Structure formats: C-alpha cells, structure tokens
Amino acid sequence: MAAPKKANKKKDVKLTSGILSVNTTTNNTLIVLSDKEWNKVLGWWTWLLWYKWAKKNTPYAAEVLTKSLLKEAKWFWLKEMWIIFKGIGMARDGVFKAINEVWLIDILYIKETTPIQFGWCKWKRPKRN
Numbered sequence: 001m002a003a004p005k006k007a008n009k010k011k012d013v014k015l016t017s018g019i020l021s022v023n024t025t026t027n028n029t030l031i032v033l034s035d036k037e038w039n040k041v042l043g044w045w046t047w048l049l050w051y052k053w054a055k056k057n058t059p060y061a062a063e064v065l066t067k068s069l070l071k072e073a074k075w076f077w078l079k080e081m082w083i084i085f086k087g088i089g090m091a092r093d094g095v096f097k098a099i100n101e102v103w104l105i106d107i108l109y110i111k112e113t114t115p116i117q118f119g120w121c122k123w124k125r126p127k128r129n
Helices: 053-057 059-076 092-102
Strands: 017-024 029-034 040-045 080-087 106-112
Touching: 017 059, 017 092, 029 059, 040 059, 059 092
Parallel strands: 017 080, 080 106
Antiparallel strands: 017 029, 029 040
C-alpha cells in the first residue's frame, strides 16, 4: 500500500516579468496572468465580479477586473509585462487604463492575435434560391 500524499504547500512565487493575456468576446472578458513559460499564475473573468448580461463586456468591467488582478499580482513582485489581446470586445481601453492607475509596470510588448482584424469589410451573404 502506497503512503498517502502530503498536501501541496503553496510556493512563494517571484514573478518579475509576466504575460497578461486578455481574451474579449461579445459577452465576456477573460484575463490571465502567466509566467514566461505560459504557466498560469492568476486568471479571472468578469463573471467573478458579479457582472451580468451586457455589463460583462464593458470597458469599466475590464478595468475593475484588471485592477483586482494586478493587486493580487503585487505579491509576486511583478515589474514588467507583455500584453496579448485576442477578441473583438471593448475591453482594451479599460485594461490600459487600469495598468496606468494601479502602479508603474513596464510594458515590454503588445500584440494583437485576433484572427480577423477589427474593421475589415464584411463579406456578402449568398442569396437564397
């Protein structure tokens, strides 16, 4: 019979540089903070703040979510970050506003990974016979 496993102790994580992934949809905003090897450290979405329906995708909801996530990340000694956006939601402005208000973090890299860029022409639907 194998010995019982000990409970994992929470390790002290020092994260000087991290990746902030912001995924916005038409209904929700998901923000994940990870290290350079893409190991998730923190991850929240606007539902956790009790925003419902159309309020979940507003820039204000993204700002409040980013502020609370970065206040938790303060304990990891975060100094610089990369930001990666994906999606067509309105949350981009709120994320940048929150980063500037919380405290001074160096932004090294900003990347847009949305499959179809915002503002392209919409294709015409074929006519039904």
